[in-house]
Amino acid sequence: VCDGAPVRVITPSDPPPTYSDPDAVVIVDTGSWSQLEPVQEWLKGRHAEAMIVDHHVQGDEAVAPVRHIDTKSASACQIVAELCRRVLGIKSIGELPAEVAHVLYLGVASDTGWFRHSNVSPEVMHAAAELLRAGADHVRLYQLTEQQSTAGRLKLQARALDSLRLLDGGRLAVMMLSLRDYESCGAEPGESGGLVDLPQTIPTVQVTALLTEVPPQGAGSGPMTKISLRSKPPGARGHAVDVNVVTRALGGGGHVRAAGARVAMTMEQTQAEVLRLVSQQTATWNG
Numbered sequence: 001v002c003d004g005a006p007v008r009v010i011t012p013s014d015p016p017p018t019y020s021d022p023d024a025v026v027i028v029d030t031g032s033w034s035q036l037e038p039v040q041e042w043l044k045g046r047h048a049e050a051m052i053v054d055h056h057v058q059g060d061e062a063v064a065p066v067r068h069i070d071t072k073s074a075s076a077c078q079i080v081a082e083l084c085r086r087v088l089g090i091k092s093i094g095e096l097p098a099e100v101a102h103v104l105y106l107g108v109a110s111d112t113g114w115f116r117h118s119n120v121s122p123e124v125m126h127a128a129a130e131l132l133r134a135g136a137d138h139v140r141l142y143q144l145t146e147q148q149s150t151a152g153r154l155k156l157q158a159r160a161l162d163s164l165r166l167l168d169g170g171r172l173a174v175m176m177l178s179l180r181d182y183e184s185c186g187a188e189p190g191e192s193g194g195l196v197d198l199p200q201t202i203p204t205v206q207v208t209a210l211l212t213e214v215p216p217q218g219a220g221s222g223p224m225t226k227i228s229l230r231s232k233p234p235g236a237r238g239h240a241v242d243v244n245v246v247t248r249a250l251g252g253g254g255h256v257r258a259a260g261a262r263v264a265m266t267m268e269q270t271q272a273e274v275l276r277l278v279s280q281q282t283a284t285w286n287g
């Protein structure tokens with residue numbers, strides 16, 4: 001995606017260099033220590049130079065002294081596009097350099113489910129139009145991100161769908177993927193992205209949950225489950241589940257419509273907890 005741009009990717013196995021001494025650190029799309037853990041020590045030494053640009057509700061105030069947060073933005077890239085416009089002193093986002101617009105378009109498109117989710121707004125469509133005007137290659141981005149499936153991922157999708165259970169009177173759809181499922185499908189841990197959305201095609205379903213078994217974190221560690229939750233926006237009756245409330249009760253966080261957590265439980269125990277917390281919200285619904 002960043003073809004030719006001077007970008008360096010840092011991963012937990014390839015940590016940020018201790019010698020590097022940046023003038024500023026901008027943290028984008030998160031503001032919580034839980035998600036910044038691999039670089040937490042590195043960041044703490046650069047606290048005075050750190051800034052957050054984010055659109056999530058959650059965040060730890062201690063992460064950075066400057067926090068630019070707009071929870072109404074569909075995507076952090078939408079905020080970054082506007083900041084770039086101001087930094088460059090140009091009239092519109094449509095005048096951004098093409099290589100900058102290109103990567104920002106990907107953030108805007110993927111955070112809105114390619115302009116289908118409830119967070120789509122006139123503002124985000126306008127930003128997307130301007131990013132196209134600036135030269136974002138949307139066809140190439142779609143191929144690079146949405147048409148890169150593997151046989152393993154498709155088999156994993158079959159496993160997930162096969163595990164589907166409808167609970168809470170058909171309002172909650174739960175799918176589970178064990179470590180053995182990944183292994184037998186020849187799939188990598190990251191290959192379950194997007195699967196959580198699939199049961200939303202069932203009309204009665206209000207909340208979808210994908211529970212995945214987390215590999216043991218060392219000798220003697222107990223079971224761990226990763227939870228991904230999605231909820232549909234209010235329908236004709238005006239009912240909707242706030243999945244952020246559910247994951248917060250389990251030590252996680254996110255958005256009203258999309259949230260996640262990691263818990264020290266088996267997948268079956270996790271399902272019971274998710275069901276209990278979702279039905280707390282749906283119990284007040286009439287019909």
Ligand SMILES: [Mn+2]
Nearest residue numbers: 029075076111
């Ligand atoms: Mn985001």
